[in-house]
Amino acid sequence: MSKVTEREREERLAEKLTKGEKVISVDEMSQEYKEHLVHLMTMQADSELAGAYGYVPWIMKSPSIQETLTVSQIVKDEVRHGRVMYRLLEGLGFPVQDYYESHNFNLRVNEEDIGTQRAADDKRVNIFYYPIDTWYDFIMFNFCMDRGAGHQLEDAKDCSYKPWCDVMEGIFKEEAMHMAHGDFWVKKLAGDKATHDEAQEALNRWYPRTMNIFGRQNSPKNKIYRKLGLKKRDNEEVRQTFALEVKQRCQEFGLAVPDWKPVESKMLEEPFIPG
Ligand SMILES: [Fe+2]
Ligand SMILES: [Fe+2]
Numbered sequence: 001m002s003k004v005t006e007r008e009r010e011e012r013l014a015e016k017l018t019k020g021e022k023v024i025s026v027d028e029m030s031q032e033y034k035e036h037l038v039h040l041m042t043m044q045a046d047s048e049l050a051g052a053y054g055y056v057p058w059i060m061k062s063p064s065i066q067e068t069l070t071v072s073q074i075v076k077d078e079v080r081h082g083r084v085m086y087r088l089l090e091g092l093g094f095p096v097q098d099y100y101e102s103h104n105f106n107l108r109v110n111e112e113d114i115g116t117q118r119a120a121d122d123k124r125v126n127i128f129y130y131p132i133d134t135w136y137d138f139i140m141f142n143f144c145m146d147r148g149a150g151h152q153l154e155d156a157k158d159c160s161y162k163p164w165c166d167v168m169e170g171i172f173k174e175e176a177m178h179m180a181h182g183d184f185w186v187k188k189l190a191g192d193k194a195t196h197d198e199a200q201e202a203l204n205r206w207y208p209r210t211m212n213i214f215g216r217q218n219s220p221k222n223k224i225y226r227k228l229g230l231k232k233r234d235n236e237e238v239r240q241t242f243a244l245e246v247k248q249r250c251q252e253f254g255l256a257v258p259d260w261k262p263v264e265s266k267m268l269e270e271p272f273i274p275g
Contacts, residue, residue, distance in 0.1 A: 009031070013030050013033060016028065017227075022160055022229075024163070027116055034092065036225060037164075040230060041164065042123045042267070045089060046128075047124045048082035049078070049105045049124075050105045050106075051078045052056040052079045052082065054108070054132050055132065058138050058251050070181060077174040077177075078090075081171050082126055084167045084171070084261075088163055088167065094182065104122075108130070108131040109130065109180075116208065127210065127212075133204070134198075136201070136202035139182055140206040141206060142182025143183060143185075144206045144209075146178040146182060147242060148242050149175055151238050151245075152214075153168060153171065153175060154232075155231050156230075158232070159231070160228060161229075168257050183249065186255070187252055187253050207257065207260065212240070215235035220232060
């Protein structure tokens with residue numbers, strides 16, 4: 001049997017994607033497809049794991065035994081999401097064990113604003129470099145970041161790589177619970193005079209950081225992802241969907257949506273997938 005050339009592979013893949021069919025095995029991938037897929041899935045896997053580590057102290061510092069259990073559950077969910085994603089990567093030949101051993105997913109940066117910098121060579125979305133110092137931070141992370149991740153997941157749930165879609169279904173449900181946990185607490189803290197101002201301050205910190213994760217409008221990378229069926233919408237569309245939902249919740253809970261303007265130098269070239 002003659003060997004399939006890269007050109008033939010690309011053509012077959014393009015045909016498949018045009019018909020709306022999904023990729024199941026590595027044999028069906030072009031080099032370009034595989035590289036972008038591995039990159040996006042690594043971003044997700046690293047973000048899930050770094051996210052879990054950031055929550056760990058709040059198992060012990062939570063305000064009640066009930067919350068200790070809830071935070072433990074959230075940590076377990078995020079570790080599971082990471083594990084599931086690394087297993088998919090393993091199936092594509094990614095050296096997961098070496099990668100795990102050579103990175104510190106617990107690394108955090110103590111700065112108010114790190115723009116788009118990555119503090120190390122893992123691929124987590126850079127919001128996961130900020131420490132979660134207070135219960136308000138933890139709650140706002142659920143409220144903003146889990147919500148932002150949920151909007152990104154919408155695209156991944158029906159992307160062109162079938163094994164990824166399959167795991168997204170379960171991940172999405174768990175992320176929705178994290179977000180609901182955030183909503184419950186934001187409503188409670190914002191509705192109480194004694195805690196309202198601190199809730200607003202935490203929102204002022206986490207909202208702009210979350211708005212920065214979606215990537216630039218019309219980014220060239222986003223166009224490639226869309227061509228490959230790994231994304232469906234422009235980064236800006238996802239951001240605006242997120243912003244509208246936060247606005248509605250804030251009106252309901254009596255919080256002011258902080259100002260946010262796109263600062264080119266602070267915009268990620270690439271969008272984040274989930275966390
Ligand atoms: Fe989450
Ligand atoms: Fe997650």
